[in-house]
Amino acid sequence: KPQGVLSGKRIVITAGPTYEPLDPVRFVGNRSSGKQGYAIAAACRNEGAEVTLISGPVHLSPPPGCEVVQVRTAREMLEASEKALPADVFIACAAVADYRPAFETTHKVKKERGGLTAIDLVENPDILATVSQMEEGRPQLVIGFAAETDDVIGHAETKRARKKCDWIIANDVSPGTDVMGGDRNTVTIITGKGDEALPEMPKDRLGAYLAQRIARKLSAG
Numbered sequence: 194k195p196q197g198v199l200s201g202k203r204i205v206i207t208a209g210p211t212y213e214p215l216d217p218v219r220f221v222g223n224r225s226s227g228k229q230g231y232a233i234a235a236a237c238r239n240e241g242a243e244v245t246l247i248s249g250p251v252h253l254s255p256p257p258g259c260e261v262v263q264v265r266t267a268r269e270m271l272e273a274s275e276k277a278l279p280a281d282v283f284i285a286c287a288a289v290a291d292y293r294p295a296f297e298t299t300h301k302v303k304k305e306r307g308g309l310t311a312i313d314l315v316e317n318p319d320i321l322a323t324v325s326q327m328e329e330g331r332p333q334l335v336i337g338f339a340a341e342t343d344d345v346i347g348h349a350e351t352k353r354a355r356k357k358c359d360w361i362i363a364n365d366v367s368p369g370t371d372v373m374g375g376d377r378n379t380v381t382i383i384t385g386k387g388d389e390a391l392p393e394m395p396k397d398r399l400g401a402y403l404a405q406r407i408a409r410k411l412s413a414g
C-alpha cells in the first residue's frame with residue numbers, strides 16, 4: 194500500500210459519462226472519456242488515499258489499488274456515491290447527464306411504427322449538489338468540475354454557489370479544446386478564497402497536482 198500525503202484519507206471520485214437508456218439499443222450520452230477522473234483516482238491512490246472510483250461506461254483500465262464501481266445511469270451513480278460514503282473528500286469529475294428520457298421502452302423503437310422524432314426528457318438527480326448538502330456525514334471537502342464553453346469562470350462560480358460544493362474546477366470545453374476525450378486539460382481552481390488558473394497540462398499531471406493541493410487543504414483544516 195503506497196504511503197504519501199493522503200495516507201489515512203478516504204476519497205470518492207466519479208468519472209466518465211452516464212448513459213441514459215431510451216430503448217434496449219439506444220441511449221443519451223456524452224463524449225467524456227473518464228481520463229481526468231481516472232487520473233485523479235490514480236494520483237490520490239499513489240499518495241496513500243483509499244479511493245473508490247465510481248465510473249460511467251468508459252474504455253480505460255481500472256487504476257491499480259482503487260475500488261472501482263461500474264455504473265451506467267445518473268441514478269445508479271448517485272446510489273453508488275451514497276453507498277461509498279462516508280469519505281474525507283468527494284470529487285465529482287463525471288459528466289452526468291442532466292436529463293434522461295422520460296420513458297425507456299422494452300422494445301426497440303421502430304421507424305415504421307412512427308419512430309422517434311422527439312424525446313421527452315426528465316431531470317436527473319444532481320449527485321454533486323446532493324453530496325454537498327448532506328446534513329449528516331458530509332465529506333470535509335467536496336469538489337465539483339464545471340464544463341463550460343463561454344464565460345467559463347462566471348458560470349463556474351455560479352455553479353459552485355448553486356450546488357454548494359467547496360471548490361469547483363472550471364474547464365473550458367469549447368470546440369477545438371479537445372478537453373473532453375483528450376489527454377490534456379486547462380483548468381482554474383475556484384476555492385472561494387481566490388482563483389488559481391493553471392497552465393495547460395496532461396490530465397495525469399493535473400491529477401498529481403490536485404492530490405497535493407487536496408492534502409494541503411485537509412491538513413490546513
Ligand code: PMT
Nearest residue numbers: 225226227228229285288289319320321337338340373374
Ligand atoms: O472524461 P474526460 O474525457 O477526461 O473529460 C473530463 C471532463 C471534461 C468531463 C471533466 O474534467 C469535467 O469537466 N467534468 C464535469 C463535466 C460536467 O458535466 O460538468 P457540469 O458543468 O455539467 O456539471 C457540474 C458538476 O456537477 C460536475 O462536477 C458534475 O459531475 C456534477 N453533476 C452534474 C449533473 C448531475 N446530475 N450530477 C452531478 O453530480
